[in-house]
Amino acid sequence: MIQTEKQVYLVCSGDLRLSANQSCWAAQEEMEALLTKAIAQEGWTVKRAHEYNPEKKHGFIDSQRMGIEVFKNVPVDAPLIVAESVWQYTHHVLAGLTTHTGPILTVANWSGQWPGLVGMLNINGSLTKANVLYSTLWSETFTDSFFKEGLKKWLSTGNLKHDQSHVKDYSLIKIPINDQKTGADFAAEFKANKAIMGVFDEGCMGMYNAIVPDNLLHATGIFKERLSQSSLYARMLQVKDEEAEKVLQWLLQKGMTFNWGTDEATQLTRQQTLEQCKMYIAAMRMADDFGCDTIGIQYQQGLKDLTAASDLVEGLLNNTERPPVYSESGKELYPGKALPHFNEVDECAGIDALLTYQLWNKLGLSGENTLHDIRWGEHYTGEGIDDFVWVFLISGAVPAAHFANGYKDASSDRQPAMYFKLGGGTLKGVSKPGSLVWSRVYIMNDKLHCDLGVGKAVELSEAETKRRWELTTPQWPIMHAVLNGVSRDQLMARHQANHIHVVYTDSEEQAHRACRIKAAAMAGLGIDVHFCGDVDVKE
Numbered sequence: 420m421i422q423t424e425k426q427v428y429l430v431c432s433g434d435l436r437l438s439a440n441q442s443c444w445a446a447q448e449e450m451e452a453l454l455t456k457a458i459a460q461e462g463w464t465v466k467r468a469h470e471y472n473p474e475k476k477h478g479f480i481d482s483q484r485m486g487i488e489v490f491k492n493v494p495v496d497a498p499l500i501v502a503e504s505v506w507q508y509t510h511h512v513l514a515g516l517t518t519h520t521g522p523i524l525t526v527a528n529w530s531g532q533w534p535g536l537v538g539m540l541n542i543n544g545s546l547t548k549a550n551v552l553y554s555t556l557w558s559e560t561f562t563d564s565f566f567k568e569g570l571k572k573w574l575s576t577g578n579l580k581h582d583q584s585h586v587k588d589y590s591l592i593k594i595p596i597n598d599q600k601t602g603a604d605f606a607a608e609f610k611a612n613k614a615i616m617g618v619f620d621e622g623c624m625g626m627y628n629a630i631v632p633d634n635l636l637h638a639t640g641i642f643k644e645r646l647s648q649s650s651l652y653a654r655m656l657q658v659k660d661e662e663a664e665k666v667l668q669w670l671l672q673k674g675m676t677f678n679w680g681t682d683e684a685t686q687l688t689r690q691q692t693l694e695q696c697k698m699y700i701a702a703m704r705m706a707d708d709f710g711c712d713t714i715g716i717q718y719q720q721g722l723k724d725l726t727a728a729s730d731l732v733e734g735l736l737n738n739t740e741r742p743p744v745y746s747e748s749g750k751e752l753y754p755g756k757a758l759p760h761f762n763e764v765d766e767c768a769g770i771d772a773l774l775t776y777q778l779w780n781k782l783g784l785s786g787e788n789t790l791h792d793i794r795w796g797e798h799y800t801g802e803g804i805d806d807f808v809w810v811f812l813i814s815g816a817v818p819a820a821h822f823a824n825g826y827k828d829a830s831s832d833r834q835p836a837m838y839f840k841l842g843g844g845t846l847k848g849v850s851k852p853g854s855l856v857w858s859r860v861y862i863m864n865d866k867l868h869c870d871l872g873v874g875k876a877v878e879l880s881e882a883e884t885k886r887r888w889e890l891t892t893p894q895w896p897i898m899h900a901v902l903n904g905v906s907r908d909q910l911m912a913r914h915q916a917n918h919i920h921v922v923y924t925d926s927e928e929q930a931h932r933a934c935r936i937k938a939a940a941m942a943g944l945g946i947d948v949h950f951c952g953d954v955d956v957k958e
Contacts (some may be wrong), residue, residue, distance in 0.1 A: 420678040423821070424462040425462055425464065425495070425574075425776070426463065426464050426465075427458060427463055427464075427465055427466070427497070427498040427499065427500055427574070427768040428465075428466050428467075428479060428493050428494070428496075428497050428498065428500070429451070429455075429466065429467050429468060429500045429501075429502055430463050430467075430468045430469065430486075430490075430493070430498045430499065430500075430501055430515075430732070431447060431451070431478070431479055431480065431501070431502050431503060431507075431540070432479065432480050432486070432503065432507035432508060432509065432510060432511040432512045432538070432892045433447075433477065433479020433480060433481045433499065433507050433508070433511070433673055434479070434505065434508060435481060435482065435508050435511075435625075435720075436837070436838065437475065437477075437481075437838040438675070438838075438840075439505070439506070439834070439837050439838060440475070440477040440479045440481055440505075441475070441476050441477050442837050443477075443504070443505040443506075443533045444476065444477040444478065444479070445772070446505065446528075446530070446532055446533050446535075446716060447477075447478070447502075447503045447504045447505055448478075449504075450502065450504040450528040450535070451467075451502055453528075453560065453562075454500070454502055454526060454561055455560040455652065456561070456569060457561045457562070457566070457567065458549060458570070458574070460567075461570065461571055461574055465500075468489050468490075468492060468493050469485075469731060471892050475652075476496055479505075480483045480511045480512060480663070481511065482511060483511055483513075483514065483625075485511065486510075486511040486512045486514060486515055486605070486656070487514050487829045488512075489548070489942055490512075490514070490517065490518075490519070490764075492562065493515070493519070494521070495518065495519055495520050495521065496521040497521045498521055498522045498524075498574070498577065499519055499521055499523050499524070500524045500525075500526055500571045500685070501516070501523065501524070501525045501526065501539075501542060502524075502526045502527075502907065503525070503526065503527045503528075503535045503539045503542065504527065504528045504530065504533060504535035504536045504889070505533040505534065505535050505538060505540040506533065506535075506537055506624075506641075507538040507541070507542070507625075507753065508624050508625030508681050509538075509541050509542050509545045509558050509609075509625045509626060509627055509628070510622075510625030510627060511625060512542070513519060513545055513546075513549065515547060515841060516549075516551055516553075517549050517551055518721060519551075520574065521577075522578065523546070523551070523552070523553040523554065523555070524553065524554045524555065524556060524579070525539050525542050525543055525546075525553055525555045525556075525571050526539070526555070526556050526557065527539035527540075527556075528539055528558065528559065528561075529557050529558055529559035529795070530559065530795065531794055531795030531810060531887070531890040531891040532709045532817075532890065532891075534792060534794060534917075536557065536795060536911075536919070537792045537793065537794060537917040539555070539557070539662060540793060540911075540914055540915075540916060540917045541626055541628060541916065542630035542916040543555055543914075543915060544861055544914075544915040544916040545626070545628040545905055546625040546832030547625060547628070547861065547862070547863050547915050548628050548861070548862040548915075549627065550864070551635070551867070554573050554577075554578060554579035554580075555579070555581075555911070555912065556569045556570060556573070556579065557911055561795040565908065569581075579678070581908060581909070581911075581912030582908070582909060582912065583909065583912060583913050583915075584909075585905050585906075585913075585950050585951055585952050586870070586913060586950070586951055587905055587949065587950045587951075587954075587956075588947075588948075588949055588950075588951060589938050589939075589942055589947075589948035589949060590786060590942075590947075590948075592950065592956050593619075594935045594938070594939065594956050594957070595957065596725065596934070598932060598935040598936050598939060599729075599935075599939045600939075601782075601936050601939070601944070602778075602935070602936040602937065602938065602939025602940035602941075602943060603939055603940070603943045604666075604942045605777075605778055605781060605940045605943070606666060606939070606941075606942075606944050607943060609639075609640055609774065609777065609940070609943075609944065610639065610640035610943075610944065611640070611728055612640070612641050612714040613641070613642065614640060614641045614642070614713070614773060615641075615642055615643075615644050615705055615709065615711045615712055615713075615742035615944025616636070616641050616642065616644065616711065616712070616713050616714070616715070616766065616769050616770075616773070617643075617644045617646050617705070617709060617711035617713065617714035617715070618642050618643050618644065618646060618714075618715055618764055618766065619647070619651055619702075619714065619715060619716045619717055619764065619803050620644050620645045620646075620647060620717040620720070620721060620764065621645070621649050621717075621764060621766075622717075622764070623717040623718075623719055623720065623763040623764045623765070624720070624763065625716060626763065626765065626917075628767070628861065628862065628915065628916055629763065629764065629765040629766055629767055629768070629916075629918075630766060631766040631767060631862065631867070632862075633772070635862065635866070635867050636766070636770070638867075638944070638945050639770060639944040639945065639946070640944065641769075641770060641773070641868070643743060643766075644709045644710075644711055646705060646709065646714075647701070648716070648718070648722045648940060649721065649873075650705065651698070651701055651702060651705060651716070651722070652722060652726060653697050654701035654705055655697045655700075655701040655726065657701070658697040658700045659882075660693070661691045662696075662697075662700055662801040662877070663694075663697045663700065663915060664693065664698035665694075665742070666696040666699060666742040666744075667692060667693060667696050668698065669742040669743075670742060670826060673825070673826035673827070674824075674825075674826050674827035675819075675826040675827070675829045675830065675831065675908050676829070676830040676831070677689070677692055677830070677831045677844065678738070678830060678831065678832050678833070678844075679692070680833075681930065684836065684841060684842075685831055685833070685836060686842075686880055686924050687831060687832060687833035687842060687843070687844045688842065691727040691833070691841070691842040691843050691844065692727075692731070692843075692844055694726050694740075694843065695728070695729075695731045695732055695843050695844065696729050697727065698727070698732045699731070699732040699735055699736070699742070699744070700744050702714060702716065702732060702736065703736075703744040703751065703752045703753065703758065704744070704746060704747070706752075706753075706758055707746060707752045707753070710845045711758075711882060712757070712759075712773055713759040713760070713761065713772055713773040714736070714758060714760055714761075715760060715761040715764035715765065715766065715768075715825055716729045716732070716733065716760070716764065717763065717764045717765075718730075718763075719763070719838075721841065723840065723841065724840075724841075725841070726841060726843075727839075727841055727842050727843025727844075728814070728815070728834045728839045728841075728842065728843030728844070728845075729815060729843070730814045730815025730816070730834065730844070730845045730846065731815070731831055731843065731844050731845060732760075732815070732845030732857075733762055733815035733816040733846075734789075734816060734817050734818055734819065734829075734845075734896075735790070735814060735818075735846065736757065736759070736760040737756045737758075737759060737760050737772075737787055737789055737816055737817070737818040737819035738757055738787055738819050738820050739755065739756060739757045739759050739785070739786070739787060739832070740776050740817075740819070740820070740825070741757070751785070757776060757786070757787060757818070759772040759773050759776045759788070759804065760772070760816055761816070762789075762790055762791065762813060762815050762918075763918075764815035764823040765790060765916075766806075766868075766917055767859070767860040767861055767862070767916065767918075768790040768860070768920055770842050770860050770867075771788075771858055771859070771860050771869075772788055772789075772790070772920070774940060774941070774944075775788045775858075775920070775922050775937065777814050778936070778937060778940055779922060779933070782933060782936065784923075784924060784925065784933065785820060785923060786893070786921035787818040787819065787820040787922070787923075787924070788818075788820065788920060788921065788922035789813065789814060789816045789817045789818060789920070789921060790813060790814050790816060790918040790919065790920050790921075791813045791817075791898060791918065791919055791920075791921060792811065792917055792918060792919075793809065793811065793910070793917065793918070793919050794809075794810045794811065794812040794891050794892075795809075795810045795890070795891060796808055796810050796907060797808035799879065801879075801880065801883070802877075802878065802879060802880060804877055804901075805880065805958045806877075806901045806937025807902070807906065808879070808899050808900065808901055808902070809898075809899070809900040809902065810887050810890075810891055810897060810898075810899070811850075811897070811898040811899075811900050811919065811921065812891055812892060812895045812896070812897050812898075813876070813895060813896065813918075814834065814838075814845060814892075814894075814895050815845065815846070817848070817898075817925050818844060818846075819846065819848070821848070821850045821851065821896075821898070821923070822848040822849065822851055823849075823851040824849065828848045829846055829847065829848045830847045830848065831844030831845055831846060832844055832845055832847055832893070832894040833894065834894060835892065835894060845894050845895055845896065846896060847894060847896050848896050848897075848898070848901070849884055849897055849898075849899075850876045850897065850898035850900075851876065851923075852875070852876050852877055852878040853875065853924075853925075854873070854874075854875050854919050854923065854924045854925070854926055854927045854929065854930040855869065855873070855874055855875060855876055855900070855923050855924065855930060856871065856872075856873055856874075856922055856924060856930055856933055856934045856937060857872055857873070857874055857889050857900075857902060857919055857920060857921050858870065858871035858872075858919075858920045858937070859871075859914060859915065859916050859918065859919055859920060860920075860941075860946065861915035861916055863915065863947075864946055866944070867944075867946045867947070868946060868947045868948075868949065869938075869941045869946050869947070869948050869949070870913065870915075870946070870949045871934055871937060871941075871948070871949075871950065871951065871954075872902060872903060872904070872905060872937060872950060872951040872953075872954055873885075873902075873903050873927070873931055873934050873952070873954055874900055874901050874903050874905075874930075874931045874952075875900070875901050875903075875927070876898050876899060876900055876901075876921075876923075877899050877900070877901055878899070879899050884897065884899070887899075898921065900921070902952055903952050903953040903954075904949075904951075904952030904953030904954075905951055913951065916957070931954060931955040934950075934954050935954070937957075938950065
């Protein structure tokens with residue numbers, strides 16, 4: 420690029436919720452100071468495109484309108500850094516980024532404290548979907564050679580590429596004919612049967628990458644039923660107290676723990692849990708009314724101002740063994756089945772959740788699956804492990820089947836007040852060790868794509884698990900994950916979302932076979948598939 424003045428503009432997208440922006444601002448300030456110092460060492464200066472707001476007590480872009488106004492004062496061809504150390508709403512900056520012609524670099528701090536990595540990955544996936552060119556970097560200290568060399572290259576050329584040698588296109592690989600046929604036959608049946616995706620308000624938290632255009636979705640055989648969270652809340656009000664109590668008693672009898680207190684503002688209360696039980700019943704009844712095969716509840720806008728969190732509900736829906744729910748006329752709904760739920764109305768995850776649940780059941784495997792945030796990770800040595808171990812973490816959607824002893828290993832803690840002012844609990848636990856298949860459906864070049872690979876959930880010591888929880892969000896369910904043949908930086912460079920999908924298999928050999936079949940099934944739905952890492956593509 421031709422740059423006469425060595426100046427880079429900086430913006431940072433934040434949350435919509437004032438409490439979150441205020442709580443996280445100190446971490447953003449610290450990150451920007453380190454980043455600015457690294458840029459100065461390369462002979463460049465940083466111009467912040469928006470100032471700290473003393474009334475709001477933070478310096479984030481906190482609305483789409485503010486973002487549009489900020490970008491009016493950014494030269495359209497200037498080098499631009501989007502710096503993130505927190506969870507953010509991508510639509511705050513997306514409008515400006517789509518028309519920016521200068522080089523764009525997204526940057527995150529390598530920290531689990533606040534979901535900065537998660538926020539950056541959401542921006543990346545959204546920019547990819549929007550066909551906006553960008554480069555990306557991440558660092559813990561902003562002094563490591565990986566970051567410094569990458570920054571220097573971007574400042575001098577306006578472009579930065581990372582190693583993606585772990586990616587192999589499915590179209591160039593010949594998997595065993597039996598696996599290919601199994602996947603293709605499943606896809607043909609799936610498309611012929613058609614399915615309905617119940618969407619309780621679209622576009623959660625500005626996640627543009629999580630919205631699948633109807634024409635792309637219809638090609639897979641899935642069709643949206645657009646539902647309203649106001650209708651869900653209205654349906655909750657019709658659920659009888661005794662019906663909610665039956666759901667709660669079922670969970671207590673299964674051994675689940677609820678860490679109740681009495682302070683509604685700061686603690687989980689029994690009343691909040693009963694509200695969640697009503698939401699669970701109401702969601703099942705609405706899904707049945709509309710014939711939905713999978714549903715997604717947004718919660719963070721609308722419902723967050725009315726009732727307790729949806730997270731316990733999401734985990735229950737994703738489990739085959741769950742409290743029975745009956746219609747008003749007494750018919751049991753979805754008996755003996757999960758109703759796959761895609762957290763935060765991530766429709767890409769919804770495609771994955773439904774296909775995976777049905778395919779795994781067809782293969783004679785347990786189909787319970789979930790998305791997680793790619794929250795953070797560190798190399799770990801001990802307990803027979805010497806590998807990079809990811810912290811996969813999500814506020815909701817994890818089924819009890821992912822815990823070694825099911826509901827007995829599950830607890831419910833109050834959601835953090837800065838995100839969830841009306842409380843409600845999670846379905847918290849530690850994911851059991853075992854082989855898994857991971858994946859992500861995303862949109863690139865106006866087409867659906869899917870990256871997938873194999874890995875394992877590993878067991879860490881109680882002390883290490885507690886340490887990792889305390890460094891992230893201890894109220895949320897956690898998975899200690901190792902991805903076969905995919906390094907930290909390769910995943911960060913390639914992954915097109917804040918979310919990653921996981922499902923267990925009974926053995927490593929079975930994981931490889933199921934991964935191959937799932938790839939064939941995705942391809943049969945017209946999705947461009949890419950194997951990532953060490954997937955055994957031959958029997």
